Amino acid sequence: xxxxxxxxxxxxxxxxxxxxxxxxxxxxxxxxxxxxxxxxxxxxxxxxxxxxxxxxxxxxxxxxxxxxxxxxxxxxxxxxxxxxxxxxxxxxxxxxxxxxxxxxxxxxxxxxxxxxxxxxxxxxxxxxxxxxxxxxxxxxxxxxxxxxxxxxxxxxxxxxxxxxxxxxxxxxxxxxxxxxxxxxxxxxx
Amino acid sequence: xxxxxxxxxxxxxxxxxxxxxxxxxxxxxxxxxxxxxxxxxxxxxxxxxxxxxxxxxxxxxxxxxxxxxxxxxxxxxxxxxxxxxxxxxxxxxxxxxxxxxxxxxxxxxxxxxxxxxxxxxxxxxxxxxxxxxxxxxxxxxxxxxxxxxxxxxxxxxxxxxxxxxxxxxxxxxxxxxxxxxxxxxxxxxxxxxxxxxxxxxxxxxxxxxxxxxxxxxxxxxxxxxxxxxxxxxxxxxxxxxxxxxxxxxxxxxxxxxxxxxxxxx
Numbered sequence: 001x002x003x004x005x006x007x008x009x010x011x012x013x014x015x016x017x018x019x020x021x022x023x024x025x026x027x028x029x030x031x032x033x034x035x036x037x038x039x040x041x042x043x044x045x046x047x048x049x050x051x052x053x054x055x056x057x058x059x060x061x062x063x064x065x066x067x068x069x070x071x072x073x074x075x076x077x078x079x080x081x082x083x084x085x086x087x088x089x090x091x092x093x094x095x096x097x098x099x100x101x102x103x104x105x106x107x108x109x110x111x112x113x114x115x116x117x118x119x120x121x122x123x124x125x126x127x128x129x130x131x132x133x134x135x136x137x138x139x140x141x142x143x144x145x146x147x148x149x150x151x152x153x154x155x156x157x158x159x160x161x162x163x164x165x166x167x168x169x170x171x172x173x174x175x176x177x178x179x180x181x182x183x184x185x186x187x188x189x
Numbered sequence: 190x191x192x193x194x195x196x197x198x199x200x201x202x203x204x205x206x207x208x209x210x211x212x213x214x215x216x217x218x219x220x221x222x223x224x225x226x227x228x229x230x231x232x233x234x235x236x237x238x239x240x241x242x243x244x245x246x247x248x249x250x251x252x253x254x255x256x257x258x259x260x261x262x263x264x265x266x267x268x269x270x271x272x273x274x275x276x277x278x279x280x281x282x283x284x285x286x287x288x289x290x291x292x293x294x295x296x297x298x299x300x301x302x303x304x305x306x307x308x309x310x311x312x313x314x315x316x317x318x319x320x321x322x323x324x325x326x327x328x329x330x331x332x333x334x335x336x337x338x339x340x341x342x343x344x345x346x347x348x349x350x351x352x353x354x355x356x357x358x359x360x361x362x363x364x365x366x367x368x369x370x371x372x373x374x375x376x377x378x379x380x381x382x383x384x385x386x387x388x389x390x391x392x393x394x395x396x397x398x399x400x401x402x403x404x405x406x407x408x409x410x411x412x413x414x415x416x417x418x419x420x421x422x423x424x425x426x427x428x429x430x431x432x433x434x435x436x437x438x439x440x441x442x443x444x445x446x447x448x449x450x451x452x453x454x
Binding site: 024025026027029030032033035043045046047048052058060066069070072073074076077078079080081084119120145147148149159 | 398423447449
């Protein structure tokens with residue numbers, strides 16, 4: 001039976017705010033296909049922590065993890081991906097930390113749930129339903145979850161799934177240029 | 190020899206405002222005067238342009254001037270500092286004009302506005318000098334390097350007005366317009382033929398466009414179509430086209446977009 005994630009999220013204590021700079025590696029064509037380039041673009045497609053009912057932006061806690069995720073995608077590509085961009089996302093928000101065994105247990109999730117296949121699955125996975133529930137509240141701005149691609153490469157890495165609908169002030173997600181000028185920002189003004 | 194170009198453009202353009210010539214030493218500045226309508230013809234773009242919209246400018250005419258200025262800002266190598274003045278505006282028009290200026294023009298840090306009727310040219314000039322002194326000019330003209338710009342991805346799937354076209358997408362995919370129409374829930378063939386780039390189709394066509402982002406110079410339309418029709422071990426050994434025809438274009442798009450954006454799988 002699927003856990004009642006909206007109710008379970010209410011039982012989690014509010015954690016301290018996580019201040020971190022996330023990394024994303026993307027193909028140049030994906031970034032430039034929107035004019036102007038949208039660094040906080042959420043496609044609305046289903047991924048590990050969201051169904052098409054909610055929007056999420058993913059980033060890795062370090063470049064090694066972002067690289068592991070990128071390489072896993074490259075292996076599925078029918079053509080070489082030669083021009084990718086690495087950019088940073090500065091975030092400051094409380095997260096639902098699936099790297100914390102106590103949080104995992106409180107949400108009635110297991111290690112297997114973290115790795116359950118989701119692509120072209122006939123029904124949403126538990127993690128996707130958790131993400132959809134996270135997108136509908138405003139106590140947590142993101143879900144922190146272990147990277148399966150990093151694990152496959154023999155190291156421990158984490159990603160964050162950021163939910164624009166959950167991110168309210170004083171939480172923040174910022175894209176800065178080299179001079180420190182703010183290019184994009186959540187919550188949206 | 191003057192090293193900096195200054196242009197003044199006003200509604201009458203008869204002469205420079207009082208005191209302006211004295212503020213711009215001949216050896217340093219080459220000064221020209223224009224009518225407002227002639228701004229876009231100034232080449233090369235001056236270092237400093239004072240645009241005087243005059244008394245109570247009409248919104249339509251100031252709009253045209255700003256449009257021309259925006260065009261001038263886009264000229265290769267151009268990076269003019271702008272002083273924009275005008276006067277005797279009612280509060281509502283004042284607000285609208287200020288919004289227009291900072292919405293239509295780029296580089297707001299290099300724009301000084303004075304819409305109260307007493308333009309402070311001295312302060313604007315001091316700001317210009319300070320910015321140049323600090324090397325704040327992000328595009329020094331002499332260092333300008335022209336880099337060939339690659340075409341925007343999927344530009345060939347867009348109509349002349351920049352909208353995704355179901356007709357162009359159908360051609361790329363080797364499908365009928367009516368079949369794609371059916372897949373996106375738009376069954377009126379006549380309407381699709383009449384306005385293949387209709388606004389109502391844009392969101393619905395996005396998955397097809399995102400899948401097409403796979404194309405690249407080494408992976409053109411032919412290779413893309415071959416991929417569409419080939420079994421794929423990452424898609425449960427079905428072809429992308431099988432999934433698309435089964436109404437799962439968004440899932441195929443998520444797969445492709447996930448590859449291109451390094452999404453955690």
